[in-house]
Amino acid sequence: MEKEHSKPESNKSNKDFKSILLNKILELQGSSLDAKEQIVTLINFVQSLLEIETIAVYANFVNQEINLVNSKSGAKQHALLGAMLETIAEQIDASQTKYHNSLIPLSELNVKKLSEADLNTYVYPILSSNTKQLYGIVLITNPKLINLDEEKKILLFVLNYISKIMEEADLGNQVLTKDYRLKLLSKLSNSLRGILKPEKAIEIVLRELYNFLKLEDIYFVKWASQERRLEIAQEIVLEKNHSLKGFTHKASSKNPIVKLLYKNQYLTYRNKNIRKISRVFLGSKQPSVFCILPVLIRNELLGSIILVSSSPFSSVSNEDLRIAQDIAGQLAVILNQANLYEESLSTAQREFLLNSITTMIRDTLEVEGVLEKTAREVGQVFGVNACGAFLQKEAESGFTEKSIWATNEEYKNKVALLPINTVDSPLLPDPIAQSIAIPDLLSHNFGKHQELINKTDCKSYLACSLNKGNKTIGILVLAHFEQQRLWTSSEVQLLEAITDQVEMALSQAELYQHVQQTERQMNLLHQVSTAIRDSLDLSTVMARAAHDLGETLGVSRCFIRRLRSINPLTVLATEQEYLNKEQNIDKAADLILEFEQEWLESLNKLPDVDRANSTLHITDVPGRYKNSKNLLGIILETIKIKSFLGVPLVAAGQVIGSLCIHQCDRNRRFTQNEIEFAKRVASEASVAVLNADLFTKVQYQAQRDSLTGLFNHAYFLTALHHETERAKRTGSDLSVIMIDLDHLKSINDKYGHKAGDEAITLVAGKLTQCLRQMDIVARYGGDEFSALLPETKLEAAEIIAKRILDTLNRTIHPQWGPLNASIGVSGTPHEERNKEAIMKLADDTMYISKKEGRNRVTSSRILDNLGSIDQKPISREKE
Structure with missing residues (x-):
C-alpha cells in the first residue's frame, strides 16, 4: 500500500477539496501507474481526505482482482465486510439506474445480523455505464465529512472516476482480447482444416483449450440423444486419478442441464444445476472452476466441453469463456462435417457389406457357415480386433453355437471369455434398443461380472442381438482390445442392418437344415424298417x-x-x-x-x-x-x-x-x-x-420237443454235424450218450399214457440237471434220449453217463418206483471224428446195455473185442 497522504485541514472549503482532488487525478494520469495502482492510490487519498473510518474495495476487471480494506478500527471490520460481499453482490441489479453512481445505505439491503456500526455503512456498486457490468463493490463505514450534499458529491465524483478507470481498462483489454481471439481462432481453424475424424478434432480442441486456460482437467462429453446419455469420451487430465473416461450419466431431454445446453450458453459453477452435476462427475471434490460449454450446431446437441480445476489459484474470466465458447462452436462445425463424411462413407461400406452378406446367404445353407462368414466379414469391414457370432439353440443352454474371427488367437480366446451367456449379463443388448455400445468397457462397474471382464482386457464393445420374431436367438459382438473406440451412430446403425440380413440367412439355413434333418430321419426310419424285415x-x-x-x-x-x-x-x-x-x-x-x-x-x-x-x-x-x-x-x-x-x-x-x-x-x-x-x-x-x-417262439417250436422242452431229433442231428466238423478243424474231442428209458411200455400199460409222459418228462429234467449248459440234450424219439458233449473225451463221457444212471436210479416215483435206463457211450479219441460212426456206436452200445439186462452203461470200447463194427450183429433190427 502506498504511503498515506497527510490529512488536510478540516476547515478547508469544498472548493479546496475539489482542487486537491483534481490535482491528484491529473497527477495520476500523468504517472506510469497502471489502473489497479491508480485505484489503490485514490482510495487511500479519499479515505484520508474525507475522514472515512473504513473503506473496502472488492473488484475484478481485466483478469485483475482488488481486495483492499483500509480500516482504522482493526481486522474485525475487515472480516465482517468480507463475509457480506457475496450477499450484497447478489442483490445488485446492474440494469436498474438506482444502483449507478449511488451510495446505498447497507440497511436498505437484505443483509442479516447487522450491528449498530453497520447502520452507518454505505455500498457503492462499481458499474459500467455501457455494458451494465458489475466490476465490484466499495463499502464505506462512518464517513465523517459526507453529511452535506457537497461532500457526498465529491466522494461520488471520486468513486465514479474509479469506475471509469476500470471501464477504460476493460475496454482496452477487450480490444486486445478480440485480437487474441481472432489469432487463436485462426490458428485453431488451420489446425482443424481437413480433419474428418471426430476423435482427432476433439483432441486438437481439448489441447488448445488446455494450453489457453491453464486448467487442470478438460473433458469432452458426448451426448447420445437416442440413449439419452452423457458420456465422457475424451479428456486431458493433470493427474491419472482425475480420469473420468467412459463415465456415463443418464439424462432426459427435460433435464435442466440438457435444456440449458440446447440454448447454447456456457454454464458456470454459480448455477445450482451445475453444482449438482459437478457432484455427479467429481463426487465430493470441490472445484474452484467448473464450466460447461455446449457443442451445438443447428439446434443439434453433439456434446459439451467441461472445464475443471480444484486449484485455488485457477480462474476463468467471462471473456475467456466467450473465447472457449467460440472454440466449442468451431468444434461443432468440424464434428458435423466429420459425421456427414462418416455417414457417406458408412453408406458405401453398408452397401458393400450388405451385398456381401446377401451373396453369403445365397451361397451358404448351413448355420455354421453363416456364423463363420458373418464373423469374418463384419470384423474386417469394421476394422476391429475380434468379431463373434453367437447362436442359441435352446432357451436354457445359452449360446451353444459360435464362430469367432480375430486378428490373433489371443483376442479370439478373450472374446470367448466375455460373460454373455447369462440372462443377467450387462453385455447383452437391451430387448428394446437391440444394441449396446460401450466405448470404455473397463471403466464401468459391472458387479459380479467385473472380474471376468477385466481379465479379457477388452477396451471397447459393441453388440447387436439376433432375433427370430420377438425372441432373441443370438448376438453379434465387436470387440476392440488395442485402444478405446468411440462407436458412431452410423456404425451402430450399420451393425443393426447387418443383423437383419444375418437373421434372414439363419432362417434360410435353419429351414435347409430342417429339410436335411427330416430327410435323414426318413432315411433312418427306412433303414430301421428294412433291417427289421430283413x-x-x-x-x-x-x-x-x-x-x-x-x-x-x-x-x-x-x-x-x-x-x-x-x-x-x-x-x-x-x-x-x-x-x-x-x-x-x-x-x-x-x-x-x-x-x-x-x-x-x-x-x-x-x-x-x-x-x-x-x-x-x-x-x-x-x-x-x-x-x-x-x-x-x-x-x-x-x-x-x-x-x-x-x-x-x-x-x-x-x-x-x-x-x-x-x-x-x-x-x-x-x-x-x-x-x-x-x-x-x-x-x-x-x-x-x-x-x-x-x-424266437416259432424257432423254439421248430427245434424243441413239445412234451419235454428238450431239443428234438432234427436239431440234434444238425448240431452233431456242426460239432463233428468243428472237431475235425480244431482237433477237439467229442462224445455222444444215448439213453433209453427202461420199461416205458409197462408204465403205459399199467398206469396209462399220461403216466408214461410224466416218466419221459421226469427223465428229461434229470438229464438237463446232470449235463453242462454247453451240452446238447435231445429227445431222440419215443423213450430214447441223446446227449452231445463237445470238448469231451470218451473217458469223461463214461463218468457223466454213470452219473446220469445213478441220478435216475435215485429218482423213485410213488407208483412205479425208481427210474431205470439203458445207456450207450461213444466218443473220441477212441473213435474217429465221424458223425455217422460215433452215432452208430452210441446206438449199438445202448442196445448192448439193453441186451445185457438193462439199467447199465456200456462204452464203445467194449466193441474192440467184437471186431469190425460192420460185422457186429447187434443192431436193433436184429434184436
Whole structure:
C-alpha cells in the first residue's frame, strides 16, 4: 500500500477539496501507474481526505482482482465486510439506474445480523455505464465529512472516476482480447482444416483449450440423444486419478442441464444445476472452476466441453469463456462435417457389406457357415480386433453355437471369455434398443461380472442381438482390445442392418437344415424298417438303430432297453451305442435311474392307448436332483448326465422296453419334432422286438420237443454235424450218450399214457440237471434220449453217463418206483471224428446195455473185442 497522504485541514472549503482532488487525478494520469495502482492510490487519498473510518474495495476487471480494506478500527471490520460481499453482490441489479453512481445505505439491503456500526455503512456498486457490468463493490463505514450534499458529491465524483478507470481498462483489454481471439481462432481453424475424424478434432480442441486456460482437467462429453446419455469420451487430465473416461450419466431431454445446453450458453459453477452435476462427475471434490460449454450446431446437441480445476489459484474470466465458447462452436462445425463424411462413407461400406452378406446367404445353407462368414466379414469391414457370432439353440443352454474371427488367437480366446451367456449379463443388448455400445468397457462397474471382464482386457464393445420374431436367438459382438473406440451412430446403425440380413440367412439355413434333418430321419426310419424285415438278429438291429438315432440328434448317449417285466422292473437286455466313448462311464445304459424306474412303473397305470405317447423329458437333470444325497446323486455325478429323454417301447398295449437319450455336454430342450422322431424310432423298435419274439417262439417250436422242452431229433442231428466238423478243424474231442428209458411200455400199460409222459418228462429234467449248459440234450424219439458233449473225451463221457444212471436210479416215483435206463457211450479219441460212426456206436452200445439186462452203461470200447463194427450183429433190427 502506498504511503498515506497527510490529512488536510478540516476547515478547508469544498472548493479546496475539489482542487486537491483534481490535482491528484491529473497527477495520476500523468504517472506510469497502471489502473489497479491508480485505484489503490485514490482510495487511500479519499479515505484520508474525507475522514472515512473504513473503506473496502472488492473488484475484478481485466483478469485483475482488488481486495483492499483500509480500516482504522482493526481486522474485525475487515472480516465482517468480507463475509457480506457475496450477499450484497447478489442483490445488485446492474440494469436498474438506482444502483449507478449511488451510495446505498447497507440497511436498505437484505443483509442479516447487522450491528449498530453497520447502520452507518454505505455500498457503492462499481458499474459500467455501457455494458451494465458489475466490476465490484466499495463499502464505506462512518464517513465523517459526507453529511452535506457537497461532500457526498465529491466522494461520488471520486468513486465514479474509479469506475471509469476500470471501464477504460476493460475496454482496452477487450480490444486486445478480440485480437487474441481472432489469432487463436485462426490458428485453431488451420489446425482443424481437413480433419474428418471426430476423435482427432476433439483432441486438437481439448489441447488448445488446455494450453489457453491453464486448467487442470478438460473433458469432452458426448451426448447420445437416442440413449439419452452423457458420456465422457475424451479428456486431458493433470493427474491419472482425475480420469473420468467412459463415465456415463443418464439424462432426459427435460433435464435442466440438457435444456440449458440446447440454448447454447456456457454454464458456470454459480448455477445450482451445475453444482449438482459437478457432484455427479467429481463426487465430493470441490472445484474452484467448473464450466460447461455446449457443442451445438443447428439446434443439434453433439456434446459439451467441461472445464475443471480444484486449484485455488485457477480462474476463468467471462471473456475467456466467450473465447472457449467460440472454440466449442468451431468444434461443432468440424464434428458435423466429420459425421456427414462418416455417414457417406458408412453408406458405401453398408452397401458393400450388405451385398456381401446377401451373396453369403445365397451361397451358404448351413448355420455354421453363416456364423463363420458373418464373423469374418463384419470384423474386417469394421476394422476391429475380434468379431463373434453367437447362436442359441435352446432357451436354457445359452449360446451353444459360435464362430469367432480375430486378428490373433489371443483376442479370439478373450472374446470367448466375455460373460454373455447369462440372462443377467450387462453385455447383452437391451430387448428394446437391440444394441449396446460401450466405448470404455473397463471403466464401468459391472458387479459380479467385473472380474471376468477385466481379465479379457477388452477396451471397447459393441453388440447387436439376433432375433427370430420377438425372441432373441443370438448376438453379434465387436470387440476392440488395442485402444478405446468411440462407436458412431452410423456404425451402430450399420451393425443393426447387418443383423437383419444375418437373421434372414439363419432362417434360410435353419429351414435347409430342417429339410436335411427330416430327410435323414426318413432315411433312418427306412433303414430301421428294412433291417427289421430283413434281419431277425434283434441285437444288431437295435444297436444300429440306437447309434443312428444318436448321431442324427447329436446326443451323447442313445440306447434301447428290452424289459422282461415292469413291476418289478427287470431288464432283459440293453442295446447301446455311444457317440462319445469318453462318456461311457461304467456302462451308463445298464443303470436304471430312479426317476426312469418311476416313470416306467407308472406306465402300467395308464390306458393302453396312452402308453406309447407318455415320454419323460428332463432338460436339467442336475438342477432337478441337486439335493439328492442317495445313490441317485452319486450315479448322476458319475455319468455326467444333464438332459434326459425317455420314450417307451409299446407292443400290443404292453410296455416291452424303452428308448433312452442322454445329453451330457449341456442342458438341452428337445424340440417336439425331435421327440416325435424318437417316438417313431421307438415304434419301429417295438415292431422289431415283437417280430424277434415271434421268430424266437416259432424257432423254439421248430427245434424243441413239445412234451419235454428238450431239443428234438432234427436239431440234434444238425448240431452233431456242426460239432463233428468243428472237431475235425480244431482237433477237439467229442462224445455222444444215448439213453433209453427202461420199461416205458409197462408204465403205459399199467398206469396209462399220461403216466408214461410224466416218466419221459421226469427223465428229461434229470438229464438237463446232470449235463453242462454247453451240452446238447435231445429227445431222440419215443423213450430214447441223446446227449452231445463237445470238448469231451470218451473217458469223461463214461463218468457223466454213470452219473446220469445213478441220478435216475435215485429218482423213485410213488407208483412205479425208481427210474431205470439203458445207456450207450461213444466218443473220441477212441473213435474217429465221424458223425455217422460215433452215432452208430452210441446206438449199438445202448442196445448192448439193453441186451445185457438193462439199467447199465456200456462204452464203445467194449466193441474192440467184437471186431469190425460192420460185422457186429447187434443192431436193433436184429434184436
